[in-house]
Amino acid sequence: MRKLALSDEILMKVEKPARYIGGEVNAVMKKKEQVQIRFAMCFPDVYEIGMSHLGIQILYDMFNQFEDAWCERVYSPWVDLDAVMREEKIPLFALESQDPIKDFDFLGITIQYEMCYTNILQVLDLSQIPLHSKERGENDPIVIGGGPCTYNPEPICDFFDMFYIGEGETRYRELLDLYKDCKAQGLGRKEFLKRAAKIPGIYVPSLYDVTYHLDGTINKRIPLEDGIPETVTKELAVDVTGTYYPRRPVVPFIKVTQDRVVLEIQRGCIRGCRFCQAGQLYRPVRERDVEMLKNCAMDMLKNTGHEEISLSSLSSSDYSRLPELLDFLIENCGRDKVNISLPSLRIDAFSLDVMNKVQDVKKSSLTFAPEAGSQRLRNVINKGLTEEVILDGARLAFAGGWSRVKLYFMLGLPTETKEDIEGIGDLCNKIAAVFYETVPKEKRTGRVQIVASTSFFVPKPFTPFQWAAQCTKEEFLDKAYFTRAGIGSQLNQKSIKYNWHEADLSVLEGVFARGDRRLNQVILKAYEMGCMYDAWSEYYKNDLWLSAFDRCGVDPDFYSARERKEDEIFPWDFLDCGVTKEFLLREWHKAKEEAVTPNCRMQCNNCGAARYRTGVCVEKGETNAAALR
Incomplete structure (x- = not known):
């Protein structure tokens, strides 16, 4: 014992x-x-x-x-x-x-x-x-x-x-x-x-x-x-089907954040959002074989006793065998009363049909991530999502019985204007209006509930926005207050709830994300002064962090508040993540031009990650979209 x-x-x-x-x-x-x-x-x-x-x-x-x-x-x-x-x-x-x-x-x-x-x-x-x-x-x-x-x-x-x-x-x-x-x-x-x-x-x-x-x-x-x-x-597992995957994951004694079986269906993302680091780091897309996933799902549920299974991916809708996998899980999990969780789905007719099958009679909320309030800014970040698509998705959701929608936005994105921020309130109001247009009065159980959340933009390494300046804490808060005022002026304001992330925490995250070796002394000093569990708002001590920077003679604005020159050597430039710096710079220029880049299945954009695929030669300009599926 x-x-x-x-x-x-x-x-x-x-x-x-x-x-x-x-x-x-x-x-x-x-x-x-x-x-x-x-x-x-x-x-x-x-x-x-x-x-x-x-x-x-x-x-x-x-x-x-x-x-x-x-x-x-x-x-x-x-x-x-x-x-x-x-x-x-x-x-x-x-x-x-x-x-x-x-x-x-x-x-x-x-x-x-x-x-x-x-x-x-x-x-x-x-x-x-x-x-x-x-x-x-x-x-x-x-x-x-x-x-x-x-x-x-x-x-x-x-x-x-x-x-x-x-x-x-x-x-x-x-x-x-x-x-x-x-x-x-x-x-x-x-x-x-x-x-x-x-x-x-x-x-x-x-x-x-x-x-x-x-x-x-x-x-x-x-x-x-x-x-x-x-x-x-970087090291990359090309064959994600034949590699390791836990059939007997450890089951905690107490409730944890993700208290369920997690089934990773693929790695990578085809979408190319310019703010998203994971979308660049994990290129190219690699799918797991559907038969392996079926067997793995059944083994993990049997070996854990969990009553929920979640399909993990940066963009689950892009998994090519998703309909087949979901049909299998619905058939086999339904009889055992196991819930199926589907994060990272695009809200379209197929997705809503699936969620109708897997969710309880009481509908949980649906999540949309427009990221920006205007189409102009969505083009800048290469979101690939139009207002028409968002409103059509909301219409389908409301017709299907949902009455609660979560909307995620970012404030402080490159080139952002007041008009872009005003668009957040406008879009929330339009979605609320769609509910009242779609659902007859006799079928409503109350107001539509729209929860709009804004995080603050943090430029990350190996993204097209690694050259961008980050807003200061004061600028972030001004944008949040402006957003709140815009939502408060909407016709359907009583149906909209708004919250935002901590501004000072986002600024510090931005400093660390693009910092260099001189920050080691600051982190040590802050720890010695009592900083710990900084990701937990109740324990975050911004005054101690500012004091640590001051005592070490390091200016945090040097790492966050300035736009980087295009020829600057970055602290991470000695790493090769698969995506080339030339590609990222092209995307930075296209962002400033408000130009959209097609996703990887529509067109190979010669990012450099295709070198991990047999038969695709980026250097010669050859494209093979099928190889990236």
């Missing part, structure tokens, strides 16, 4: 002790004396968030299929246990074995969101692992980062020994074998890192130096060792 790392007395004092005891259904237990590598997989947020992340479930399943490795899980302790662990000097531990993380070979941290950076330091600190990679010794774990934020790892590079750039299914086996070989030969940590840096997709920041111009922009980036690649290219 396992001995828990925390005493019963401590567990009784903290909120939700089930976050820390492990032993969940399908958790993998191995005998540590029978494995050669111990890998702790970390999501630097609270258990309920981390347990909902599909990427960790996939890697957990993959690692634990290796006979020589045991992968365990660790999450950020919530603030109540954090205080106890510091006071009692209890080292952070893995859920499965309850062993200290500092005793593992690897600590892998998935970095999904910039606002978890101080939580990364919390995990290292509580694990009693030196925060800076240069201070770690032979007995400390190799700290490796992965996930979307590693496409600009520079603001946190001092805290990591290496980063894995891209999808994890392809190179981890090679990395683990190298680690075993180095240990067998008695080679130390530094030699392992040098050799690891030559594995495709592995970036070791300590092996590079960066110099700067007097204006603060980057001058050049220099590898410090012979044979270290100047460019690190």
Whole structure:
């Protein structure tokens, strides 16, 4: 029987002790004396968030299929246990074995969101692992980062020994074998890192130096060792059907954010929205075979007991075998009373017909994401969605029995004008009017409910908007107040509810998204001053962050508020994400011209990602749309 790392007395004092005891259904237990590598997989947020992340479930399943490795899980302790662990000097531990993380070979941290950076330091600190990679010794774990934020790892590079750039299914086996070989030969940590840096997709920041111009922009980036690649290219699983996928995902004891089976039906997106980083990073589109998905869905439902299954994709409507898959799930899940969740669907006749079949009699809300209030600005961001399509979708939804609609917009997009912002209220009002035109009085149960939400635009690396300036906090708030006033002036204002995201949080996210190595000191200083769980509004301390920037002599506006020159060297330019900088620059120009780019199935736009497809030669200008399906 396992001995828990925390005493019963401590567990009784903290909120939700089930976050820390492990032993969940399908958790993998191995005998540590029978494995050669111990890998702790970390999501630097609270258990309920981390347990909902599909990427960790996939890697957990993959690692634990290796006979020589045991992968365990660790999450950020919530603030109540954090205080106890510091006071009692209890080292952070893995859920499965309850062993200290500092005793593992690897600590892998998935970095999904910039606002978890101080939580990364919390995990290292509580694990009693030196925060800076240069201070770690032979007995400390190799700290490796992965996930979307590693496409600009520079603001946190001092805290990591290496980063894995891209999808994890392809190179981890090679990395683990190298680690075993180095240990067998008695080679130390530094030699392992040098050799690891030559594995495709592995970036070791300590092996590079960066110099700067007097204006603060980057001058050049220099590898410090012979044979270290100047460019690190992302890893990508071309065959997403034949790779790893968890048939027995871990089932938590407590309710988590995504308390359901998650079935990833494809990777990538054909749409090309210019603000969307994921749409660029995960190109090209790769679909999973429908028969594999059917079998996987049934296995996961059987092995977990979950009563809901969600189809995961950046754009589920674009999966070519969606009708067949849904018919199968409706037939097989319906008799077992398993709900089917369909995020990322376009609102059209087919989608609404499907949702009629899978939703309960009480209709839940439908979600539209116009992103911008005017057609001009939707063209700028390449949204590919017209007002006519939006209103037709709303009409079909209201006729089908829905009376609640969520609308998502962004404020502060490049070239945005007051007329574009006014369009948000106008569009909400038109959708409300469609309800009253479509649904007879005798069939209404009340007013239509429209919830309009605005987030604030954050320019991201590897998007056409990576050159754009971001608004200041004051500019964001002015836009939000203007939006609220515009909605309040509408004829159907009583049917419309409006809310917006935190402006100061969005600005800080923008600083981190496009920052460089000089931000490491700021993040450390903010953590030392008490910043943690910054993604949680009740714990975010903007005054401390501003003080940290000031104490470090770093101007956050340098990273967010200025438009970048077209020839500027970006902190992430040494990474190759598949999409070329030339393509992104062309799209930046087209955005300023309000020109729309067709999606990948209509036309190959020579973005560079087709090099991952056999038989498509972008360099020669050949197009093969079928290959991108």
